Amino acid sequence: MSTAVETRRGPFVREILGRSDYAIISELVEPGTKVLDLGCGDGELLEWLVEHKGVEARGIEINSVKVQRAIARGVSVYQGDIDEGLADYPDHAFDYVILSQTLQETRRPLKVLREMLRVGKRAIVAFPNFGHWKVRLAHLFTGRAPKTKLFPYEWYDSPNIHFLTVLDFEDLARQEGWTIERRIFLAGRHTGRLLPNLMAEIAVYLIRSNTARQAGSAR
Amino acid sequence: MIVQTQYVRFDSLSLDCGATLSPVDVAYETYGELNRERTNAILILHALSGDAHAAGISHETGKPGWWDNMIGPGKGFDTDKYFVICSNVLGGCRGTTGPSSINPATGCPYALSFPVITIGDMVRLQNMLIDYLGIERLLAVAGGSMGGMQALQWTVAYPDKVAAAIPIATTARHSPQQIAFNEVGRQAIMADPDWNGGNYYGRRPPARGLALARMIGHITYMSDESMREKFGRRLRDKDRYGFDFSVDFEVESYLHYRGAQFVDRFDANSYLYITKAMDYFDLTNGSASLASVLEKTQARFLVISFTSDWLYPSYQSLEIVNALRSRNRDVAYCELNSNYGHDAFLVEVGEQTEIVRGFLARTFERLR
Numbered sequence: 001m002s003t004a005v006e007t008r009r010g011p012f013v014r015e016i017l018g019r020s021d022y023a024i025i026s027e028l029v030e031p032g033t034k035v036l037d038l039g040c041g042d043g044e045l046l047e048w049l050v051e052h053k054g055v056e057a058r059g060i061e062i063n064s065v066k067v068q069r070a071i072a073r074g075v076s077v078y079q080g081d082i083d084e085g086l087a088d089y090p091d092h093a094f095d096y097v098i099l100s101q102t103l104q105e106t107r108r109p110l111k112v113l114r115e116m117l118r119v120g121k122r123a124i125v126a127f128p129n130f131g132h133w134k135v136r137l138a139h140l141f142t143g144r145a146p147k148t149k150l151f152p153y154e155w156y157d158s159p160n161i162h163f164l165t166v167l168d169f170e171d172l173a174r175q176e177g178w179t180i181e182r183r184i185f186l187a188g189r190h191t192g193r194l195l196p197n198l199m200a201e202i203a204v205y206l207i208r209s210n211t212a213r214q215a216g217s218a219r
Numbered sequence: 220m221i222v223q224t225q226y227v228r229f230d231s232l233s234l235d236c237g238a239t240l241s242p243v244d245v246a247y248e249t250y251g252e253l254n255r256e257r258t259n260a261i262l263i264l265h266a267l268s269g270d271a272h273a274a275g276i277s278h279e280t281g282k283p284g285w286w287d288n289m290i291g292p293g294k295g296f297d298t299d300k301y302f303v304i305c306s307n308v309l310g311g312c313r314g315t316t317g318p319s320s321i322n323p324a325t326g327c328p329y330a331l332s333f334p335v336i337t338i339g340d341m342v343r344l345q346n347m348l349i350d351y352l353g354i355e356r357l358l359a360v361a362g363g364s365m366g367g368m369q370a371l372q373w374t375v376a377y378p379d380k381v382a383a384a385i386p387i388a389t390t391a392r393h394s395p396q397q398i399a400f401n402e403v404g405r406q407a408i409m410a411d412p413d414w415n416g417g418n419y420y421g422r423r424p425p426a427r428g429l430a431l432a433r434m435i436g437h438i439t440y441m442s443d444e445s446m447r448e449k450f451g452r453r454l455r456d457k458d459r460y461g462f463d464f465s466v467d468f469e470v471e472s473y474l475h476y477r478g479a480q481f482v483d484r485f486d487a488n489s490y491l492y493i494t495k496a497m498d499y500f501d502l503t504n505g506s507a508s509l510a511s512v513l514e515k516t517q518a519r520f521l522v523i524s525f526t527s528d529w530l531y532p533s534y535q536s537l538e539i540v541n542a543l544r545s546r547n548r549d550v551a552y553c554e555l556n557s558n559y560g561h562d563a564f565l566v567e568v569g570e571q572t573e574i575v576r577g578f579l580a581r582t583f584e585r586l587r
């Protein structure tokens with residue numbers, strides 16, 4: 001029992017959780033906060049945040065089997081649809097609302113992002129960058145819908161229905177008046193700042209809406 | 220695990236209808252050990268036809284409890300970790316005071332002089348039992364169907380005495396369809412001449428009426444699919460139609476069997492009183508909204524529904540869940556896949572075990 005705990009408390013979160021965006025997200029979340037994870041899968045990230053950061057965790061997940069696994073981990077997950085599922089939460093119910101690599105799968109991404117910033121004081125959004133050079137090359141040279149490590153699906157069975165790049169997201173943030181508090185770009189397991197729209201495989205943003213600041217947000 | 224039903228008598232119980240019942244007996248069973256801090260107690264709440272014998276093998280009858288697959292050592296409600304309590308509801312006929320009990324004022328069974336009771340009354344009596352057992356705060360209240368209604372009622376009536384609630388395949392208020400089915404069941408009983416205005420104790424009970432009520436009930440507990448799987452159009456002990464009104468189909472035979480079996484163990488007047496309590500159940504109880512009522516609760520919730528349950532459909536569970544979410548309460552919700560209809564909460568053990576175990580473990584850990 002104690003060995004398992006020791007292993008999980010290893011020095012680098014990314015080594016433990018495997019997915020590099022999880023690692024970044026768990027570093028962004030302040031201890032003791034209230035967190036909602038959209039499309040939380042089987043609750044792996046939330047469980048980690050509960051046990052290591054003492055957060056109060058909630059999740060939304062559409063897949064019944066994953067919801068069961070999350071609840072079996074002791075995480076309070078609600079079986080529902082992200083596109084509709086946020087409506088019932090009151091304003092600023094959470095310190096953070098997390099959307100990890102699911103934005104491109106939502107039907108109405110802007111509505112989801114706005115809802116995230118309504119129910120959360122801050123939003124953490126991680127998405128695969130469609131502007132990555134490999135995607136661009138795949139498109140250029142094959143003349144077909146690009147297939148890469150990050151976008152491995154055939155066009156007809158891909159869950160991804162919106163494709164966005166780092167620049168697209170920055171534009172949207174400007175247009176919506178969101179404050180970007182942190183931006184982290186990942187390629188493999190490394191972070192980098194150089195030419196993110198070309199080099200980043202995954203982009204992670206910590207954003208806050210300006211209305212939240214006017215309303216006197218805690219931090 | 221051999222278990223024995225225990226009994227306790229309370230002086231009196233005041234009821235929602237204004238009447239007072241005295242004395243009141245409660246039949247209950249317990250499984251596992253109460254820990255020194257008295258923090259590991261779970262109250263299991265039974266449905267319409269259940270009783271205090273939820274788990275283990277009965278000392279008297281040799282039969283397993285009605286939720287034995289969920290309660291016991293290493294099971295979903297793990298009696299190696301938790302102290303599990305189940306009592307027969309007020310108005311029942313399995314040891315707790317109900318219409319078949321003797322009215323001390325007359326020396327005769329109450330019959331229809333028994334006051335009309337509510338889910339709130341049932342829970343008030345359970346609270347007296349919990350006090351009697353010396354438990355200040357329950358780790359969890361849990362139950363399916365009418366048991367789920369009691370679990371919800373607990374969280375609202377005694378918010379500081381419940382750390383967690385597991386309402387399964389249930390509703391915050393009975394719908395017109397649910398009331399309608401109950402009313403047909405009651406009318407079936409009351410239309411039986413043997414019912415005799417409720418005064419049948421000591422003579423022939425309204426067996427046909429009660430069996431019919433139970434047959435209707437069983438139809439609502441199954442799903443179209445589970446009935447097709449279980450019976451199809453198979454004939455019972457014959458190769459071709461009888462061209463009469465004896466039993467032709469397996470499904471008919473099953474319903475007859477279930478109806479007849481029920482009459483041996485259940486009191487018709489209890490059926491009237493308990494179904495009425497279910498129909499009266501409305502957690503909002505005159506408040507503006509379900510959300511404003513559930514706002515007072517302090518428990519963590521695990522709400523479970525089943526895909527093929529058309530008697531207590533998932534939308535009713537979602538009403539509860541969404542009301543809780545709108546007040547930012549701690550709620551987990553899962554709609555489990557099942558073909559078994561409303562019966563699923565008694566049948567689908569595997570998945571429920573996993574989620575109940577995880578949910579309880581986290582709740583228990585937080586209390587420390």
